[in-house]
Amino acid sequence: MAQINDNFLKLKAGYLFPEIGRRVSAFTEANPDKAASLIRCGIGDVTEPLPLAVREAMHKAVDELGNRDTFRGYGPEQGYDFLRNAVADNFYQDLPLTAADIFISDGSKCDTGNILDIFGPGNKIAVTDPVYPVYVDTNVMIGNTGEADEDGRYEGLVYLPCTAENNFVPALPAEKVDIIYLCYPNNPTGASATRDQLKAWVDYAIENDSIILYDAAYEAFIQDSEVPRSIYEIEGAEKCALEFRSFSKNGGFTGVRCGFIAIPETVTGASSTGERISIKSLWSRRTSTKFNGASYPVQRGAEAIFSEAGKAQVSALVEHYMGNAALLREACTEIGLSVFGGENAPYVWVACPEGLTSWDMFDKMLNDANVVITPGSGFGAAGEGYFRISAFNSRENVIEVCNRLKKHL
Numbered sequence: 001m002a003q004i005n006d007n008f009l010k011l012k013a014g015y016l017f018p019e020i021g022r023r024v025s026a027f028t029e030a031n032p033d034k035a036a037s038l039i040r041c042g043i044g045d046v047t048e049p050l051p052l053a054v055r056e057a058m059h060k061a062v063d064e065l066g067n068r069d070t071f072r073g074y075g076p077e078q079g080y081d082f083l084r085n086a087v088a089d090n091f092y093q094d095l096p097l098t099a100a101d102i103f104i105s106d107g108s109k110c111d112t113g114n115i116l117d118i119f120g121p122g123n124k125i126a127v128t129d130p131v132y133p134v135y136v137d138t139n140v141m142i143g144n145t146g147e148a149d150e151d152g153r154y155e156g157l158v159y160l161p162c163t164a165e166n167n168f169v170p171a172l173p174a175e176k177v178d179i180i181y182l183c184y185p186n187n188p189t190g191a192s193a194t195r196d197q198l199k200a201w202v203d204y205a206i207e208n209d210s211i212i213l214y215d216a217a218y219e220a221f222i223q224d225s226e227v228p229r230s231i232y233e234i235e236g237a238e239k240c241a242l243e244f245r246s247f248s249k250n251g252g253f254t255g256v257r258c259g260f261i262a263i264p265e266t267v268t269g270a271s272s273t274g275e276r277i278s279i280k281s282l283w284s285r286r287t288s289t290k291f292n293g294a295s296y297p298v299q300r301g302a303e304a305i306f307s308e309a310g311k312a313q314v315s316a317l318v319e320h321y322m323g324n325a326a327l328l329r330e331a332c333t334e335i336g337l338s339v340f341g342g343e344n345a346p347y348v349w350v351a352c353p354e355g356l357t358s359w360d361m362f363d364k365m366l367n368d369a370n371v372v373i374t375p376g377s378g379f380g381a382a383g384e385g386y387f388r389i390s391a392f393n394s395r396e397n398v399i400e401v402c403n404r405l406k407k408h409l
Contacts, residue, residue, distance in 0.1 A: 007143045012152060016133050016378035017043050020362075027366055034370050039397050039404075042372040044187070044347065044390045046252045047397075048320060050301070051313035054251060057304035061297035075293045078284060079104025079260065083299045086306045087260055091245070095232040101264050101280065103287060104302075106257040106294050108217050108246040112181075113138035115213060115242065115261070117290075118282040119269070123178040126158040128170050130188055130376060130383030132215070135181045151381040161382050162189060168340065168349070169193050172200060176208045182231075183215035185222060188379045188388045189349040190325075190341015192227045198234045205240035211267065211279070212241040217259075220250035220318055222344045238264040242279065249321075249346065249392070250314050251305045258294050258302045321346045324398040325391035331402035332389075335409050346391040349376070353409060361387045369404040 020042050028035040049055075064070035078084070079102065088099040105111050112134055125144060127135050136154065139145055146155030153159055158177050160170035168191035169184075182201060184193040205212050214231040222229055231237045246259035253259075263280040271277050294302075304310045325342035332339045338351035352361045358375035365371045365387075374390070376383030391398070 005141070005143075007141050007145075010140050010145065010147055010154070011137060012148060016374070019378070020372065020374065023362070024366065024372055038370050038372065039393070039401055040372040041390045041393060041398075041401060042374045042388075044249070044392055046249060046254050046317075046321075046392050047394055048252060048317055050252045050256070051305070051310055051317065053304040053307050053310035053313055054301040058297045058301040061300035065296065072296050075296055075299070077288045077291055077293045078102075079293065080296070080299050083303045084260075086303050090306045091230065092232065092262065095230060096238040097232060097262055097264055101262055103261045103263065103283060104294050104299060105259050105261065105291070107248060107253075108215060108244040108259040108261075109134055111244050111259060111261050112213065112215060114286070114290075115283070116142050116144070117286050118279065119179065120272070124158060124176065125156075125179045125181070126160055126173055126177040127181045128162050128183070128186075129153075129159040129381060130162060130379030130386075131181070132183055132187050133379065135213075136380075152377075153381055159380070159382075162186075162191070163382065164338070164340065164351075167191060169197050172204050176210075178208075178210055180205065180210055180212045181215070182212055183217070185218040185227075185345035186341075186347075187215075187218065187345070188347055188374065188376070188383065189386075190343070190345040190347040190388075191349075192222065192224070192344040195226070195228050195234065198228055198231060198237075202231070202234045202236045202240060206236050209270075210240065211269065212237070213244070214241050215244045217244065217246040218249060218345050219245065220314065221322060221346050223322065224344055227344055232262070232264075239266050242267060247302050247305060250318060251302065251310075252317060253298075253302070256298055256301060258298050320395070321391045324393060324395060327398050327402055328389050328391060331405050335406055337409070342391065348389045348391065350387055350389065352376075352385050352387060358384055358387055364408070369401075369408040371401050371404055 084099040084102040087102045148154045162168040162170050168189040219229040231241045231243050243262040247253040265280055267279045268276040328348045329339050329342040332350050340349040342348035358377040362375040365373050374388040376386030
């Protein structure tokens with residue numbers, strides 16, 4: 001008999017976003033007259049078209065594949081040099097990384113899960129709470145946790161509470177941990193971390209021989225010049241941190257799929273015998289074995305983001321979405337709700353009205369306002385009492401959502 005991986009049975013009944021989809025489908029089936037006016041501000045999926053520079057580059061790349069002289073088959077698993085160089089030159093020019101430290105992928109969601117392949121059992125792992133569910137669920141799947149308690153917290157993980165009192169940036173753990181997940185600008189709370197706060201985490205990691213898995217998928221949305229865009233702006237981070245980035249939100253690549261991990265040569269882990277091993281070498285080996293690389297047209301499209309036209313078009317997209325976030329913040333504040341985020345990130349994190357749980361709020365918004373939001377408890381126990389509104393939408397829809405919020409809350 002074929003045996004399954006029993007760790008999957010520890011997972012809660014439904015991953016957050018499929019559960020949202022299930023509830024929305026049930027609602028639209030029961031209320032077909034409301035389906036056309038439903039506005040989705042739940043899943044953080046972009047809505048605006050791919051930048052013209054990206055589309056032109058991808059068209060050209062496809063045409064190259066239609067000509068024997070310019071056709072390309074398998075590409076380098078780590079990514080084409082043209083894109084790795086563009087990433088290094090534009091994102092890490094004055095930081096301690098090179099193109100050789102960049103690994104192109106099909107998106108940071110996959111990378112933040114797949115990175116666990118190269119870490120052994122027995123690591124003590126810290127996650128923020130609330131948290132992007134992928135960090136937790138992939139650790140459950142690989143066997144790094146016990147069962148979940150009634151609040152959804154898994155035995156074996158160290159949860160770092162993020163609350164309004166600490167501005168949604170957690171305190172350092174009182175105990176030693178080996179792997180630390182951080183995401184700033186944060187999903188779901190929209191919070192950003194200061195230079196001093198990140199320096200404290202880097203110092204902790206160096207002192208405790210820990211590795212920081214730093215998800216910077218939303219760095220393009222930072223508006224405050226004092227907020228770090230990369231963990232590598234912090235002295236010492238090149239010794240203890242990996243950085244995940246994505247073209248999904250800034251370049252509209254949610255359906256196109258492209259991202260990357262930055263892994264400095266100086267980040268190491270220990271083997272069972274105590275030998276220091278380069279994390280970069282392990283990831284390169286894993287990538288060569290289990291991944292054939294992002295497609296050539298997609299990588300050409302990603303490269304075009306760094307052209308002058310591409311930069312201007314991405315800037316316009318960021319301005320559009322952050323304009324939406326400002327409107328949503330203003331509307332929620334106007335009706336007396338406590339509002340966080342939306343200033344350096346495209347997510348607005350809102351305290352539920354008194355007496356409503358986060359799923360109560362989800363149902364109220366769906367049934368009364370015909371708007372899909374994300375319940376905070378879906379991101380962890382500390383997310384209870386909040387809901388997330390995504391600014392990824394058309395301006396017309398966001399204005400309508402603001403009107404419905406004012407009407408129904």
